[in-house]
Amino acid sequence: MIYLDNAATTKPNNRALSAAIAYAAEYFYNPSTRYAGGFEVSAAIERAREYLLSSVAGEKYALTFTSGGTESDNLAILSAARRGNAVTTMGEHAAVERCFSELKQRGVEPRFAPLLPDGRVDGAALLALMDEKTSLVSVCHVGSETGAVNDIAAISKAVKQKNPRCVFMSDGVQAFGKLPFRLPDTVDLYTVSAHKIGGLKGTGALFRKKSLALGAQIFGGGQEGGLRSGTENVLGILAFYEAAKDVFPTLETDAARVKSLREQLISALDGEFYTRLSAESGTPYVLTVAARGMRGEVLMRMLWDRGVVVGTGSACSSKHPRSRALAACGIGEDLLDGVLRLSFSRETTDEEVLIAAREMNGCAREFSQATAR
Secondary structure (H helix, E strand, O other): OEEEEEOOOOOOOOOHHHHHHHHHHHHHOOOOOOHHHEEEEEEEEHHHHHHHHHHHHHOOOOEEEEEEHHHHHHHHHHOOOOOOOEEEEEOHHHHHHHHHHHHHHOEEEEEEOOOOOOOEHHHHHHHHHOOOOOOEEEEOOEEEOOOOOOOHHHHHHHHHOOOOOOEEEEEEEOOOOOOOOOOOOOOEEEEEEEOOOOOOOEEEEEEEEOOOOOOOEEEEOHHHHHEOOOOOOOHHHHHHHHHEEEEOOOHHHHHHHHHHHHHHHHHHOOOEEEOOOOOOOOOOOOEEEEEOOHHHHHHHHHHOOOOOOOOOOHHHHHHOOHHHHHHHHHHHHHHHHOOOEEEEEOOOOHHHHHHHHHHHHHHHHHHHHHHHH
16 A cells, blocks of 8 residues: 555654553553652653754743644634734635634634735735734644645744734644744744654644743643643653654655655656646645546545555545635636645655556546546
8 A cells, every 4th residue: 555645644653652652551640640650651741842842942932732733723723813803824724714714703803815826825915914903823834735835934024023912823733843944933833733743643732932821722630731631642742752753853854855756756647637736845745736627536536446545635624525725726626626635754665656656647547538438
């Protein structure tokens, strides 16, 4: 099986999983208990927290563990957008887009900035939507469907210059552990997910400025500094920690190699059938294409039968027949139905991408011939 749907989820890192399970088997204690075993588990969580913080952030930031990127986005947005209006982009993940739609029910006006043809946000249009009443601006670091990379350092700086009181957040789920970067001081909130880098589903985190006051969405025993009550997911947190320790030392070399794989695959695809949608300047880990006049979902199932796993877009938007983000880029209806998203990992090989391209060409040819009869 050739797996090219890593933007949806990655295979758990065996080394990380084994280390986490071994620790949990011996230190299964509740981290909130006041005896030696509990203290040891609590200390392990803090080691994980400090490593993840040091990977992309400085001393001005704290980190709250959550159940994943969606909860992190909700905690950030619903805490920060409490008045006036909030601005985001048309290219956000459903966890952000639907949370912004919910803001309207809470008396905050949601505003959506358009995208450029390559999938990045139109920065000038985003700034034009802001005013003195804007409480939050949210711009994803990497678009989950287009692979477009937004320059969140430059955008957040411009946002702060226009309204210094405005909170700036970024959904970093598709960037963290894949692209080398450090959080600039102008980014107040940043959300990540463990299962995109070899960790386990059900674990995520929110990076936040220590100076920023947030409101809890889950109440109880006061864990995670009172922001996220409930006994911590120790196994998930430790697996996240171990996976991060594995990927961060080789971020730059991995990204360069994966970019080469992405370009090999697009070069091997038959241009008679496939059109490239994601820009070359986007993340190396995502390649979105479209088969004109075909149905991406049908091609996806044909490829599954041939041992190649691809997606048709964000897994959290799979119930929607067409991509909202790609439509916002100006992609025509003749291409939107035929979208396939291929996403790579550091384990993807040259042989796999060439086989995948061959099978994609074969499926498109078979589909074309069947519909021509």
